[in-house]
Amino acid sequence: MHKQSSIELLIIACSAGGVLLLMDLLAALNRQIGFSVLAVVHRNDKFPSSLEQMAQQKCSLSVKQAEEKESLAPGVVYFAPAGYHVLIESDKTISLDVSEPVNYCRPSIDVAMQSAAEVYREKLMAILLSGANQDGAEGMRAVYAYGGLTLVQSPKEAEVDTMPKAAIDTHAIVSILSDEQLKRYCRELV
Secondary structure, three states: OOOHHHOOEEEEEEOOOOHHHHHHHHHHOOOOOOOEEEEEEOOOOOOOOOHHHHHHHHOOOEEEEOOOOOEOOOOEEEEOOOOOEEEEOOOOEEEEEOOOOEOOEOOOHHHHHHHHHHHHHHHEEEEEOOOOOOOOHHHHHHHHHOOOEEEEEOOOOOOOOHHHHHHHOOOOOOEEEOHHHHHHHHHHOO
16 A cells, blocks of 8 residues: 555546545545645536536635646645546646547546656556546556556445446556545545
8 A cells, every 4th residue: 555645646536426426535635635636527518517616615625627737736626627638747737638538538537547647656546436438447557557546436336337347347456445435545645
């Protein structure tokens, strides 16, 4: 298991069925955390979304939508904006990208995790929750390959188990945790 103090970025990602648990995990994070958080949720850019406002109401950290060329700051939760891939540049700034959807999704979880894995390597932790497609499996594989920590919601508890199962099938997952174990894990991160 990783020394938690070495984490610089936590990515929590989900699609169908994962948003309520995502909110609970963000709410569980301690205000004193020394790392940044990137939330990647599949959402349609044709409809207004209140994910950031929902998260800000539940969470003691500052919550915002990720912006182009913004530097990742510790103790801040960044949401991937609808309609954009989020890439992490080598100087740990955000790059928003409108290239083709990946796994029919933009933002793509794979794209965010793969770019973050190359930059943060073993200082990255990724948590993948419920979702209806394979997005995230290759991202988790990249995080694992670079020495990062990969946690996945138990498919038994996921509202839609396709995404966690696809990640588990890569054999690149460090731990498969229940919803309660994930919340406890997030509470203990500092």
